[in-house]
Amino acid sequence: xxxxxxxxxxxxxxxxxxxxxxxxxxxxxxxxxxxxxxxxxxxxxxxxxxxxxxxxxxxxxxxxxxxxxxxxxxxxxxxxxxxxxxxxxxxxxxxxxxxxxxxxxxxxxxxxxxxxxxxxxxxxxxxxxxxxxxxx
Amino acid sequence: xxxxxxxxxxxxxxxxxxxxxxxxxxxxxxxxxxxxxxxxxxxxxxxxxxxxxxxxxxxxxxxxxxxxxxxxxxxxxxxxxxxxxxxxxxxxxxxxxxxxxxxxxxxxxxxxxxxxxxxxx
Numbered sequence: 044x045x046x047x048x049x050x051x052x053x054x055x056x057x058x059x060x061x062x063x064x065x066x067x068x069x070x071x072x073x074x075x076x077x078x079x080x081x082x083x084x085x086x087x088x089x090x091x092x093x094x095x096x097x098x099x100x101x102x103x104x105x106x107x108x109x110x111x112x113x114x115x116x117x118x119x120x121x122x123x124x125x126x127x128x129x130x131x132x133x134x135x136x137x138x139x140x141x142x143x144x145x146x147x148x149x150x151x152x153x154x155x156x157x158x159x160x161x162x163x164x165x166x167x168x169x170x171x172x173x174x175x176x177x178x179x
Numbered sequence: 180x181x182x183x184x185x186x187x188x189x190x191x192x193x194x195x196x197x198x199x200x201x202x203x204x205x206x207x208x209x210x211x212x213x214x215x216x217x218x219x220x221x222x223x224x225x226x227x228x229x230x231x232x233x234x235x236x237x238x239x240x241x242x243x244x245x246x247x248x249x250x251x252x253x254x255x256x257x258x259x260x261x262x263x264x265x266x267x268x269x270x271x272x273x274x275x276x277x278x279x280x281x282x283x284x285x286x287x288x289x290x291x292x293x294x295x296x297x298x299x300x
Binding site for chain 1: 245248252256259260263264267269271272275278279282285286
C-alpha cells in the first residue's frame with residue numbers, strides 16, 4: 044500500500060523501504076565488528092589469529108553488502124550476502140567441530156550466539172529481501 | 180554505572196522501539212512526535228554518559244576506553260538512524276528508527292557487561 048508512494052515510474056532504490064532498515068543493521072555490524080577486529084588484531088592477534096582474522100573479514104563483507112545495497116548494485120549485494128550466509132554457517136559449524144581454533148569468539152562463531160544470532164538471521168533476511176526485489 | 184539509571188535507559192530504548200514498530204505496522208510517516216521520542220532517549224543516554232564520565236575513571240579495573248567507545252557509539256546510532264530513516268517515505272522510515280532502539284539496547288547490554296566484568300571489579 045504505502046510502498047507505491049512515488050508518482051514517477053522510476054525503479055525503487057534497493058536502499059528504500061525495508062532495505063533502509065537492512066542497511067542500518069549492516070552498517071552497525073560493519074562498524075562494530077570492524078572496530079572490534081582492529082582492536083583485537085592490534086592488541087592480541089597472537090591469542091586467536093583465526094577468530095580475529097575472521098572477524099575482520101566479516102566486517103569487510105558487511106561493509107561491501109551495505110555499500111552495494113546503497114548503490115543499488117543488486118548482484119554484488121547478493122554475492123556479499125551469499126558469502127556472509129556461507130561464512131556464518133561454515134564458521135558456526137567449525138567452531139563446534141574444532142573449538143581449539145577459536146579460543147576467542149569471532150562474530151560468526153557458534154552461529155553468532157555472542158551477537159544474539161543476528162549474524163545468522165541477517166543474511167537470511169537479506170537474501171529473501173534481495174530475491175524478492177529482483178523478481179518484483 | 181548506576182543500576183537504576185542503566186535500567187531506565189534500557190526501558191526507554193525498548194519502549195521507543197516498541198512504539199515505533201507499532202507505527203511501522205500502521206504505516207505512519209516519520210513525524211515530529213518521533214523526533215521528540217528520540218530526543219528523550221538521547222537525553223537519557225547523555226545523562227548516562229555524564230554519570231559515567233564522573234564515576235568510571237575512579238574505578239579500579241581496565242577496559243575504560245572500550246567502555247566509552249561503546250557508549251559513544253550507542254549515543255550516535257539513533258541520531259544516524261533518524262537521518263537515514265526519516266528520508267524514506269514508506270513505513271520503513273520509522274521502522275529503521277525503531278530498529279535503532281533495539282541496537283541501543285544491545286549495545287547498552289555490552290556497555291553494562293564491560294562495567295561489571297572489567298571496570299567495577
